[in-house]
Amino acid sequence: EDQVTQSPEALRLQEGESSSLNCSYTVSGLRGLFWYRQDPGKGPEFLFTLYSAGEEKEKERLKATLTKKESFLHITAPKPEDSATYLCAASGGSYIPTFGRGTSLIVHP
């Protein structure tokens, strides 16, 4: 059974304080590892898809990396508007993404 675990559950940062979110996955035949941002009461907003170990993608202050067992979402010099829940998902042979429970990020000014 595919499993995705995210840590920490919650993270509080000061503006400008860089940090990383972790996503551990157990998926047979990884087809893609996905990161989303979700604001309260809204649908998830797509950020990145990673396909193979060693791949990295960047968007503004966010950088996602992938190993054979984990993915990290690095947030550099975060701003209060980066506050949201960040979701990780992985898709394998079933073609149905399995989602983690998310990391709730709060960035204080």
Next chain:
Amino acid sequence: EAGVTQSPTHLIKTRGQQATLRCSPISGHTSVYWYQQALGLGLQFLLWYDEGEERNRGNFPPRFSGRQFPNYSSELNVNALELEDSALYLCASPPERISSTDTQYFGPGTRLTVL
């Protein structure tokens, strides 16, 4: 092109009633996925429709059902509503008509409250 749309935004029902939620995928795209996001839980896969047929189903009871119409829009029906059905229901669609990845773009969701 228009993104994934869902209606209604909010829906309030009482226990035992039926709820109908609607979704339109990215224009011209054939796949629709439904997810349930209950408070404190991750997204749970409900149903996958493609080309008018149900392709896969998550671990939910039969009172959760749906269908896909010829224009690829979809309906999720929840019968005999229970309090624990209160959740945000999300619809998703791949970004390309024939997608080589499982990347999904989500709609804004329908907040279902069961009283």
